Amino acid sequence: MQIPYELALGWRYTRAGRATRRNGFISFISGVSMLGIALGVAALIIVLSVMNGFQKEVRDRMLSVVAHIEIFTPQGDALPDPSRTLQEARRHPEVLGAAPFIAVQALLARGDTMKGAIVRGIDPQREPEVADLDSALKQEVLQRLVPGQFGIVLGADLARSLGVRTGDPVTLIAPSGQVTPAGVVPRLKQMTVVGTFDSGHYEYDSTLAMLHIEDAQRIFRLEGPTGIRLRIRDLHQAREVAQQLAGSLSGDLLISDWTRQNKSWFAAVQLEKRMMFIILTLIVAVAAFNLVSTLVMTVTDKRADIAILRTLGASPASIMGIFVVQGAMVGVIGTLAGLVLGLAIACNIDVIVPAIEQAFHASFLPKDIYLISRMPSDPQQGDILPITLISLLLAFVATLYPSWRASRVNPAEALRYE
Incomplete structure (x- = not known):
């Protein structure tokens, strides 16, 4: 040619x-x-x-510690009927797992050091259904969260800033105080650090603390979980699934997907x-x-x-x-x-x-x-x-x-x- x-x-x-x-x-x-x-x-x-x-x-x-979708009440109070909400959410074909949780802002203190933290009450048995914990939090660490023993799991950077390790005590200061004749006294609870996690995301490793959901209910005086976390098949469909759930769930509930967190x-x-x-x-x-x-x-x-x-x-x-x-x-x-x-x-x-x-x-x-x-x-x-x-x-x-x-x-x- x-x-x-x-x-x-x-x-x-x-x-x-x-x-x-x-x-x-x-x-x-x-x-x-x-x-x-x-x-x-x-x-x-x-x-x-x-x-x-x-x-x-x-x-x-981020998704190793954050769920794809979260369901909660507008005021941040306990869900009126968490069992029904769980069942309705699980009916959606895209939902793979669901777990209740409590989310409250509080203070953690160790000696003279005090740090603000996002305290999350979780169910250790259901938590692996909604979060990828392989790289952040091992299953055996979750099993150390036993109701009534008031154990707490801290982010690695949060534990480092407080100067605590596994087995050390920390003081949890609840946001709502206790009314006494002498005035409003903050409610304190001695907790034991049972483990730490390192997700690789500094924002969560430096602010997040986890404890058993039953202990969280007692400390913060709640009647039940404040929300439900969901895991779906395709994380890129989170916004569409959230919109569908908003039309199918009963009650006055708010639904947020992972794309809205850190949206900016x-x-x-x-x-x-x-x-x-x-x-x-x-x-x-x-x-x-x-x-x-x-x-x-x-x-x-x-x-x-x-x-x-x-x-x-x-x-x-x-x-x-x-x-x-x-x-x-x-x-x-x-x-x-x-x-x-x-x-x-x-x-x-x-x-x-x-x-x-x-x-x-x-x-x-x-x-x-x-x-x-x-x-x-x-x-x-x-x-x-x-x-x-x-x-x-x-x-x-x-x-x-x-x-x-x-x-x-x-x-x-x-x-x-x-």
């Missing part, structure tokens, strides 16, 4: 350029354009992959991801439009060759095709090189970043600021495919004007001084 001469000449012009100093300079500029496209594409893939991984990592760690954070990540895509796409655009200057210089240098081809019968469209092929080759090679480089770094960033941190004795992700302490990465086809297509499109568009100028070269004018 014979290769069209437009393709052959375009490829020859792309890789040639070492015979003279001028041609060598043009080849250098072409290589710089190719390198710029490759680095821009690689940067886009790496940055978006890291942002995807960051969002996924935080979401997964997830929205900020999505906005930042879109802005980074736009900014880094401009870098690719600048590199792609460097092809304009490269091809303009190539056309000027090859005026004699163009004139000879025209006198031999080449049409303006064929001349234009030669330089479109040359520019497209630079765009394709640069895009593919950037694609390979970006995926190679994105897929191995969990090895590359720790090596850099160790070499420079630095920490790029302080745990108390960025919620997680390691650099995650999640390359997604939905990001990589648009990046590749946009890069190729920009490179192709950049070839049109220089190629059109080449097709307009007058053979007589070009050969006059040859």
